[in-house]
Amino acid sequence: MKHVIMIGPASVSKGGIATVIANFEKTFNSNEVRIHHIASWKEGNPLFKLWMFLKAIMQFCYLAITRRISIVHIHTSQRGSFYRKVMFIQLARIFRAKVILHMHGSRFGIFFDNQSPWLQKRIIRQLNQLDHLIVLSEAWKTYYENLCDTPVTIMENAVQVPQANPYNNQSKTIVTFGNVTKEKGSYDLLHAIHSLGSTYQEYQFIFYGIGDIENAQKHIHENQLTNVTLGGWVESEQKQTILDSALLHILPSYHEALPMAILETMAHGIPNISTNIGGIPQIVQNKQNGILIEPGDTDTLEQAIATLLHDETTRDEMSQKAHEAVQAKFSIDACNAKWEQFYQQL
Structure with a gap:
């Protein structure tokens, strides 16, 4: 069985990434792959957020030591979210796990363009250390393929779909x-x-x-x-x-x-x-x-x-x-x- 560590905001947090992670938690079931979820961020005051981040690092190290972790699947967007996840990329490399960076940020291009040339090189270096990038659209696939050398795959978000269409056409x-x-x-x-x-x-x-x-x-x-x-x-x-x-x-x-x-x-x-x-x-x-x-x-x-x-x-x-x-x-x-x-x- 493959063991996967999945890192991102707590599934009860606000936002689309948390919804994606919640869907994984509720519905992903496999005899061949087991996902271990680690929440690295949740709404709260700065001290609480710092505690969540440090606790996630400790949980990561514990799982990596006690389990044979094959893959680290990291959800991120831009700005602070990306920089926080760099720590987990480096930890995954120490434990020789393959790393997937799942890019959700709709403004990553703007974020990247606003960084200094030195930081841009550092960001590209981090992206090139990955085993795979996951994006949500063809446009973002093209963007990252032009930015770095890491393989890029489109994996669309998914939702629960009612079997029959429940639409109320008379609603106001x-x-x-x-x-x-x-x-x-x-x-x-x-x-x-x-x-x-x-x-x-x-x-x-x-x-x-x-x-x-x-x-x-x-x-x-x-x-x-x-x-x-x-x-x-x-x-x-x-x-x-x-x-x-x-x-x-x-x-x-x-x-x-x-x-x-x-x-x-x-x-x-x-x-x-x-x-x-x-x-x-x-x-x-x-x-x-x-x-x-x-x-x-x-x-x-x-x-x-x-x-x-x-x-x-x-x-x-x-x-x-x-x-x-x-x-x-x-x-x-x-x-x-x-x-x-x-x-x-x-």
């Missing part, structure tokens, strides 16, 4: 999952809602997530957006109820890899309006199972919302295609089978 609730920030297009969406005016006042727009809450609430109040609510962070047990009652999901981001929010909503047959960036076009097919726009194009965003709210038939057709697309390529079972094969071949 429109949702967006993710941090409430300019980068996620939150203010572009607020601008589009304002431009729609009273025409679609019966529809409630709910922004689920953390982030720039105070400024967003101020914007909502100043523009008298009475049909907009900030729903806060959603725990996993709450999400099912929300997904069962959402008409549309809107994520007009400026930077993304392959958002779990899009996969989760499409798995429930919810049509998406999103942007033509990162790995999103791999799953959202424009005017087939959703609508894609350019980041920052608030006029087209407004038109897309109006189009789908006006056309029940189009929503229903997109819903069926969205559910089928995720079921065919992004289901948990299909993804776990790919991971088991990957681990075995590495």
Whole structure:
């Protein structure tokens, strides 16, 4: 049996990486591969975060000594997340385990470009020490292949997919999952809602997530957006109820890899309006199972919302295609089978 150490944020943490790890914890089951999960980060004060990091190092060393570890699978993004994971790359090398770096960061390219030439060389050196890089889209595969010499493989995120499409085409609730920030297009969406005016006042727009809450609430109040609510962070047990009652999901981001929010909503047959960036076009097919726009194009965003709210038939057709697309390529079972094969071949 192959023993794999998986390192990343605690599965109960906020964010897409934690959701991916939670899916591994709940669903990955193999007679040939055993995954040992180590949480290296969790929300809290700086001392708590430092303790989580040091504890993860101790757990890593204990497992590496007491088990014959074959692979270290490290989840990371950019900035501090990447620099913290360098320690585990070095430890894996000491214990002669193969190292996979699973890149989730949608802004890694910006992060890399903002580093000094000396740090850029250090980052490339770390990437070249890896046995494999995992990315979420073809665009990111090309990026890392041009940046370093390590083999790169695309492994898409995956979600639980209901057997039957549960979409509620009569709902009046429109949702967006993710941090409430300019980068996620939150203010572009607020601008589009304002431009729609009273025409679609019966529809409630709910922004689920953390982030720039105070400024967003101020914007909502100043523009008298009475049909907009900030729903806060959603725990996993709450999400099912929300997904069962959402008409549309809107994520007009400026930077993304392959958002779990899009996969989760499409798995429930919810049509998406999103942007033509990162790995999103791999799953959202424009005017087939959703609508894609350019980041920052608030006029087209407004038109897309109006189009789908006006056309029940189009929503229903997109819903069926969205559910089928995720079921065919992004289901948990299909993804776990790919991971088991990957681990075995590495």
